[in-house]
Every structure is written in C-alpha cells, then in structure tokens.
Amino acid sequence: MRAQETKKNDITKKVSFTPLLRRWWVLPAAACIIILGVYVFLIKPGMAQSDASRKKTGAQMRSIPVTVAAVKKGDMSVYLTGLGTVTPLNTVTVRTRVDGQLMDVYYREGQTVNKGDMLALIDTRPFEVQLAQAEGQLARDKAILANARIDLDRYRVLWKQDSISKQQLDTQEALVRQYEGVVKVDQGLIDSARLQLSYCRITSPITGRIGLRLVDPGNMVHASDGSGLIVITQIQPMTVVFSIPEDSLPQVHRRFKTGVQLPVEAYDREQKEKLATGYLLTIDNQIDTSTGTVKLKATFPNKQNELFPNQFVNARLLVDVRRGAVIVPSSAIQRGPQGTFVYVVKEGRTVTVRPVSIGEIQGGEASIKTGVSPGESVVTDGADRLIEGAKVEPKRGGGETSQKDR
Known part of the structure; x- marks a missing residue:
C-alpha cells in the first residue's frame, strides 16, 4: 500500500514540474531574439556607417599617389582614319602585237x-x-x-x-x-x-x-x-585608296573644294610606323551603300619605295587644325552617371571633381570645350582610388613629384 502511494506521489510531482520547465526555457529564448533584433537593426548599421565614415576620413587624410599632367593651350590636329590599300597609278601587262x-x-x-x-x-x-x-x-x-x-x-x-x-x-x-x-x-x-x-x-x-x-x-x-x-608597275608616285564614314564626307569636301592640299599619312598594319606622307588626290563620286563609306584616293611620291602595290595600310587624313584649343591627356577623362569629368588637383594636394565638355580626341589628347583652364593639373593615373576632397601625392608623367604641389 505504501509503495503504491509513493509511486503516485512521484508521478504527481513529475507532472506538476513539466510546465514550469517549459516556461523556464521560453524566457531566455525570447530575450535572445530581442537582443539579436536590436543588434541587427540598431547597432550594426551604426557600426557600418561608422566604418564608412572612417574609410572616407582615412581616404581624405591619407595621401594617394597619382600621376598628373598640366592643362595646356595649343593647336590640335584633327584626323580621319581609314583602312586603305596601296594602288599603283598604272599597271601594264606587256603583250606582243605580232x-x-x-x-x-x-x-x-x-x-x-x-x-x-x-x-x-x-x-x-x-x-x-x-x-x-x-x-x-x-x-x-x-x-x-x-x-x-x-x-x-x-x-x-x-x-x-x-x-x-x-x-x-x-x-x-x-x-x-x-x-x-x-x-x-x-x-x-x-x-x-x-x-x-x-x-x-x-x-x-x-x-x-x-x-x-x-x-x-x-x-x-x-x-x-x-x-x-x-x-610593269608604276611605283613613283604611288596612290592609296581608303574609306571614311559618309558622315565625315561634308567636312572633307568643304576643305577639298578650297584647293588646299590635305595631308595624308600612311601607317603600317599595326599603326606603329609611319611609312609615307602625301596628300589627298580625289574623292569618289558615290557612297558605298553596303558599308556607308566613301572612297578617297591619296598620292605619295614614294621616292624610297616605302609603299608596295596592294600593301595594306592605315591612312590618316588631316582635315582641320583647332587653334588655341584647351588640351588634356585623354587618360584624364573619366566617365560616370553624370557624364564626363576630370579630377583637378587643387592647392593643398586635394582633388575636386570637375565636369568637362569634350571636343576632339586625337592621338592620346583631348580638347576640352568647358570645365578646365590652362595651367591647372589633372589626374591621369590613379583616379580609380579617388573621391571628392581626397589628398594626393602628385607626380608628373615622368615620375617626378610636381614642384607646384609641394
């Protein structure tokens, strides 16, 4: 009889303690969830913002080495380029007549x-x-x-x-x-x-x-x-037939009608070596509708036999010279969502973003219509690490530190 009562009491205690144990685990779990939410929504964003601020501040305080170049004023040659083939003026197959x-x-x-x-x-x-x-x-x-x-x-x-x-x-x-x-x-x-x-x-x-x-x-x-x-092939003088886009034809035609000889330079296939210099001889009388281009013919003295019949060359036609243009290296031009801009180095070795309007880009140089003035320094290398107001260590293109910015 006692044994049965003792067993009954143990079962009653076990049943009565089970809800208490369950409630005891719920409270710590809820507290952990609350703490995690506070961290995610309040503390972590503040820390991220603080890290970004520190990064920005560090960028502003630490001098970043960059290469700079001076904005200059001068004459800029405007060229049109096209693929061409060296064509002799006369080629004769000599045959017997008897x-x-x-x-x-x-x-x-x-x-x-x-x-x-x-x-x-x-x-x-x-x-x-x-x-x-x-x-x-x-x-x-x-x-x-x-x-x-x-x-x-x-x-x-x-x-x-x-x-x-x-x-x-x-x-x-x-x-x-x-x-x-x-x-x-x-x-x-x-x-x-x-x-x-x-x-x-x-x-x-x-x-x-x-x-x-x-x-x-x-x-x-x-x-x-x-x-x-x-x-027998006539090699002196020699001609080059090349093509330019039809959109460029009015500009060339206006200059050609004035009677001025338009210089043409012939470069090799890799555009590394200039082979010869001549002038524009004539313009074709029709546009190729399949390519949207027009053919031009230039003549070259070819005194040293630099050009060979049927040789592939790259032709550069000088169509204009911009007098007194504001010129910067084309590597200084940056592009972003707001358009084209450059990093201008101010006094105190800090940079500022300056929107610019580009005119012509020729041979590694760009003419600027608005945005910079002659004498200012622009960043040509290292711009990918810069932000507005960043401190820089300017160096000229040759690698020497700019005396002006010291």
Whole structure:
C-alpha cells in the first residue's frame, strides 16, 4: 500500500514540474531574439556607417599617389582614319602585237625601266620579207603608172590634132587614175609591213618596275596570248585608296573644294610606323551603300619605295587644325552617371571633381570645350582610388613629384 502511494506521489510531482520547465526555457529564448533584433537593426548599421565614415576620413587624410599632367593651350590636329590599300597609278601587262619566236629579252626581273626602253625582240625575218615584197610591188606599179602618164600625154596631143576620139583620151585618163590608186595601196602595204616589223622590238610603255618574267626566250608568242610577256608597275608616285564614314564626307569636301592640299599619312598594319606622307588626290563620286563609306584616293611620291602595290595600310587624313584649343591627356577623362569629368588637383594636394565638355580626341589628347583652364593639373593615373576632397601625392608623367604641389 505504501509503495503504491509513493509511486503516485512521484508521478504527481513529475507532472506538476513539466510546465514550469517549459516556461523556464521560453524566457531566455525570447530575450535572445530581442537582443539579436536590436543588434541587427540598431547597432550594426551604426557600426557600418561608422566604418564608412572612417574609410572616407582615412581616404581624405591619407595621401594617394597619382600621376598628373598640366592643362595646356595649343593647336590640335584633327584626323580621319581609314583602312586603305596601296594602288599603283598604272599597271601594264606587256603583250606582243605580232606572232613570232621570242628571240631575246633585255631586262632583269625586278629592274626599274624607263618609258621607251627595249624589253624584248621577236624574230624579224618574216616581217622583213613582207616589207621587201611590198616595196618591190610598189616599184613595179610606179613604173606602170609612169608609162601610163606618158601615154596620156601622147593621147592629149593626138586629140588636139583630132587624130583620136575623146573616148580614147578619157579611157587613158581613167587608167592613169587607176594606177595612181594602186600605187597608194602599195604604199599602205609598205607602211603596214614596216609597222609590223617595228612591233618585233618590244619597248616599255611606262616607267616602272618589272615583275617576274612570264615567257622565256625561244618560245613562240602570239598577239592573242592572255598572260603577256611581263607586267610593269608604276611605283613613283604611288596612290592609296581608303574609306571614311559618309558622315565625315561634308567636312572633307568643304576643305577639298578650297584647293588646299590635305595631308595624308600612311601607317603600317599595326599603326606603329609611319611609312609615307602625301596628300589627298580625289574623292569618289558615290557612297558605298553596303558599308556607308566613301572612297578617297591619296598620292605619295614614294621616292624610297616605302609603299608596295596592294600593301595594306592605315591612312590618316588631316582635315582641320583647332587653334588655341584647351588640351588634356585623354587618360584624364573619366566617365560616370553624370557624364564626363576630370579630377583637378587643387592647392593643398586635394582633388575636386570637375565636369568637362569634350571636343576632339586625337592621338592620346583631348580638347576640352568647358570645365578646365590652362595651367591647372589633372589626374591621369590613379583616379580609380579617388573621391571628392581626397589628398594626393602628385607626380608628373615622368615620375617626378610636381614642384607646384609641394
């Protein structure tokens, strides 16, 4: 009996303590949640703001090394660039004008020849025979003509004496005119034979450079051959055909109409070496609708043979010169949501953001319409670490510290 009561009391105590234990764990958990919320919404943002403030303050207090350059005033050249191909003014494929055996050549491959120089010789013997035949026929017909004229003179005397009829005189006059025509035909045959004979001597039609030999001596050549004997290319002067956007055409056309020679520079494929300098020769008469570009042709003296036919080049056309422009290095131009700006170094080695309006960008330099003045210093390297009011350690482009900002 006691054992049953004792067991019953233990069960009653266990049941009565269970709610108390549950309530005891709820309170600490709620307190932890409240503390965590206060930290997340109140304490942490304040700490983040404090860190940002300290970062900003540190940036303002710590000197950041930067490279600077002075804003200058000067003349700025405005260029238009385009891809071009070197094109010779004249390229001639020398062909024979008569059929015959190629007897000899008088040139070397790659040689520069002048107009009229002897290049090759075709067998002249067949044409000399034809010329001799034509000359013999002319001599015979001239003799016949002379005899007919003598007879005509006799007929005229006899007709005056009323010894022959007028019809006989007219017939003799017609015969003389006929022989005169035959003599003219013979003279034409002689001229043709001489011309054909002259074609056996092949001369250069232009001054230029000879390419590789296409036919060797001893071969039979014909006027109908398509390949020809040699190719001669005029290399002085040389031209470059290049294209520019059609939007730039009015600017170029206005300058070209004034008669001023517009300089053109030819650079190599990598745009590292300037090959030659010339001037604009002409503008094409139509725009290529498939590319939206127009072709221009420039001429170059090519005295040192800097340009080679069909060579790929980059052409730069000088279209204008901006006089008295405010110029900064193009690396100083920064771009942001509010537009273009530069970092200007003020006295005390601090920087300020200055919005600028850009004109032209050419060859690593930019002309500025508004925003900076000559003599000011702008940051060209290290701008990615700067903010408004940051302290800097200015250095010129050569690496030396700016004396002005010390």
